[in-house]
Amino acid sequence: MTGSNQDRQADRAAIVAACREMNRSGLNQGTSGNISVRAGAGMLITPSAMAYERMTPADIVPVAADGSVAEGAAAPSTEWRFHLDILRTRPEIGAVVHTHSTACTTLAIMGKGIPPIHYMIAAAGGPDIRCAPYATFGTAELSAHALAALEGRDACLLAHHGMIACGATLDRAMWLAVEVETLARQYLGCLPFGEPPLLDEAEIARVAERMKGYGHQG
Secondary structure: OOOOHHHHHHHHHHHHHHHHHHHHHOOOOOOOOEEEEEEOOEEEEOEOOOOOOOOOHHHOEEEOOOOOEOOOOOOEOOOHHHHHHHHHHOOOOOEEEEEOOHHHHHHHHOOOOEOOOOHHHHHHOOOOEOEEOOOOOOOHHHHHHHHHHOOOOOEEEEOOOEEEEEEOOHHHHHHHHHHHHHHHHHHHHHHHHOOOOOOOHHHHHHHHHHOOOOOOOO
16 A cells, blocks of 8 residues: 555544544444555555454554455455445545445335435535345445445445445545435435425426535645
8 A cells, every 4th residue: 555654643633533433423323334445556454353443553454455354354345336336436435434324225225215305415426326136244245236326426335235425535435424314314304395395407407506616625
C-alpha cells in the first residue's frame, strides 16, 4: 500500500471516530456496520465483530488489492469483499460506509429502493436509490449485486440487509449515509398515505447541476 504512515494513522483514527459517530447518532446499531478508506491499491477497513467503544486505530485492518491480510492482523469485516470491489471499480471513491440503519433496512426488507420523492435524492447521483437483490453477506454474489445497484450512483440499499454510501472522502460518505437514511424515513412516512408523487428526471437533473460541490466540504 502507498501513502505515508502518518496519513494511514490519521485514516485509522478517522474510521474509529466515524464508527462511534454512526452508533451515537443512531445511523447504525452494535457492530453491524463497517467502514473502509482507500489506501493505495488496497484499503483500511474495520475489523470483524469488534465493539466500536473498544476499537482503536491499531485494530483497523489493512487489506491488499488482492484481498489478502497480513499475518497477525485482525480479521477484516465480513463485508470486506464489496468494499474492496467498490474501491477497485470506482477510482473516484475514497471511502465506503455500510450500515444497517433502520429506515433504509426496513425498505430493503420490502425490496424497495427510494424513488425521487425529494430533490435531495440527487445527492446520491441519480433520480433514485436502487435496492440490490438479496445475497448472503460477505459473498461475491452480494458484491456483484451491490456494484450493479451502484452503477451511476453513490448509494444503494441491499435487500434484507442495509445500505451502502460512498464518497470521495470519509466525511462525504458519512454525510451521504445520513442523507440517504433521512430520505428513507421520509419515504416510509409517505407510504401509509399511498405511493407519493414523484419529481421527474428532468428536475432531478437540474437539481444535480445546481448541487455540484454541495455537501460536506471537509
